[in-house]
Amino acid sequence: MRKYIIGAIFGFLVATAVGARAEGVKSLIGEVIDGAFNVKVDGKELADQAVVIQGTSYLPVRAIGEATGYDVAFDPNAGIELTKKADEVAEQPAEQNPNIVRAQRIEELRAKSEEIKKEITGLYQTVRKYMSLEMTDPQSIDQNDYQAAKKAWEAKKEELAAVNKEIAELTGRPVQD
Structure with a gap:
């Protein structure tokens, strides 16, 4: 009987801990896009647009990162990571970048x-x-x-x-x- 009670308590703790972690993640699935806008970096328009959902702008991370000289990587555990590319690429004139x-x-x-x-x-x-x-x-x-x-x-x-x-x-x- 004691094992069942300990198992139930452990199960409750795990379930509430996972729920608490998920509470901080806001899902945008099914949300209406209020608008889409062009994005310019240093006067150059990007191919991907930013969107506005519920008054918040969401920028295309990869396009922004690459246009500003960053490598963009995604890891499901770590999230999105921007790493500065070599300075010679970032410092090139726009027409050579x-x-x-x-x-x-x-x-x-x-x-x-x-x-x-x-x-x-x-x-x-x-x-x-x-x-x-x-x-x-x-x-x-x-x-x-x-x-x-x-x-x-x-x-x-x-x-x-x-x-x-x-x-x-x-x-x-x-x-x-």
Whole structure:
């Protein structure tokens, strides 16, 4: 009987200790993002945006760290660690700093991706119009124009995939369309 009582007390202590540790961790899962804002470091805009949730701004730690000359590491036990890179990299002019050049390239690619998406939307609407006409009035379709629109649409989708692949390689995470 004594073992059961000691076991129950021990179990209670462990359960409350774990609960007390978890109390300090605030979950943001399911919270609404109030806004997203561009972030500039030394006048250079980062590819990743900051978000505001319940009046608190959350910055992209990796992007900030890398843009300011830090290596960023994550350990589930220790958390996020920023370590200063060698001084010669951090002191380089912005156009020579590989982190800033990388961030600028990502930004260029994201802008190109948005342009391509707009073009794809326009081409899709054209192809869809031809498809609709093909069903209702096939004689009124100029097949050369229809095939050209389909080819252009497919080519733009391939171009978008290539741009998104490069973005994913530079950022280390997949691009969501």
